[in-house]
Amino acid sequence: GQSLEQPSEVTAVEGAIVQINCTYQTSGFYGLSWYQQHDGGAPTFLSYNALDGLEETGRFSSFLSRSDSYGYLLLQELQMKDSASYFCAVRDRGGYNKLIFGAGTRLAVHP
Amino acid sequence: SQTIHQWPATLVQPVGSPLSLECTVEGTSNPNLYWYRQAAGRGLQLLFYSVGIGQISSEVPQNLSASRPQDRQFILSSKKLLLSDSGFYLCAWDRGPDTQYFGPGTRLTVL
Numbered sequence: 001g002q003s004l005e006q007p008s009e010v011t012a013v014e015g016a017i018v019q020i021n022c023t024y025q026t027s028g029f030y031g032l033s034w035y036q037q038h039d040g041g042a043p044t045f046l047s048y049n050a051l052d053g054l055e056e057t058g059r060f061s062s063f064l065s066r067s068d069s070y071g072y073l074l075l076q077e078l079q080m081k082d083s084a085s086y087f088c089a090v091r092d093r094g095g096y097n098k099l100i101f102g103a104g105t106r107l108a109v110h111p
Numbered sequence: 112s113q114t115i116h117q118w119p120a121t122l123v124q125p126v127g128s129p130l131s132l133e134c135t136v137e138g139t140s141n142p143n144l145y146w147y148r149q150a151a152g153r154g155l156q157l158l159f160y161s162v163g164i165g166q167i168s169s170e171v172p173q174n175l176s177a178s179r180p181q182d183r184q185f186i187l188s189s190k191k192l193l194l195s196d197s198g199f200y201l202c203a204w205d206r207g208p209d210t211q212y213f214g215p216g217t218r219l220t221v222l
Contacts, residue, residue: 042213103154
């Protein structure tokens with residue numbers, strides 16, 4: 001089957017940099033996505049990596065290493081509003097863009 | 112632009128009562144549609160997905176069913192709710208490989 005592992009919680013202070021790791025096991029890999037979810041809200045798409053390397057979007061970057069079945073989300077210049085849960089996801093081998101989500105990493109940003 | 116709607120936003124139902132949650136998408140045609148459930152503090156579990164009118168695939172055996180009577184309408188139903196059906200129900204549609212966009216969700220409490 002397919003599975004993803006990510007830390008359950010991460011804590012950081014405002015202005016710092018934090019990295020949220022994700023390792024995955026999948027029979028067919030199509031790409032790694034990241035989603036952000038604030039308490040009580042819906043998940044929102046952050047980034048997608050299909051190829052190895054770093055993708056940067058403002059303060060957020062996402063990295064993928066297909067040979068290591070590993071990726072991470074890097075958040076820089078942390079702000080209080082970044083406190084949320086972050087999920088990595090891979091596409092299910094069954095296709096149709098069915099996504100398998102990790103259990104999520106809860107990020108708490110403190111002053 | 113595309114938008115996705117869900118209603119109701121919150122729902123409290125007694126055990127054994129029926130359920131109907133609705134999801135509609137605007138601004139696109141023939142989307143893939145998905146129903147997820149999220150337990151408190153947990154990840155997202157895919158319940159159903161649909162690639163077209165009348166086409167429903169179920170991911171896990173459960174007390175729920177789904178229907179897609181129109182291209183941009185996706186309905187989640189139950190004939191008799193269980194306590195374990197409580198959770199945050201999210202509808203999503205896809206817009207490209209590994210990228211899904213989520214509705215605002217319905218928070219269901221079964222008492």
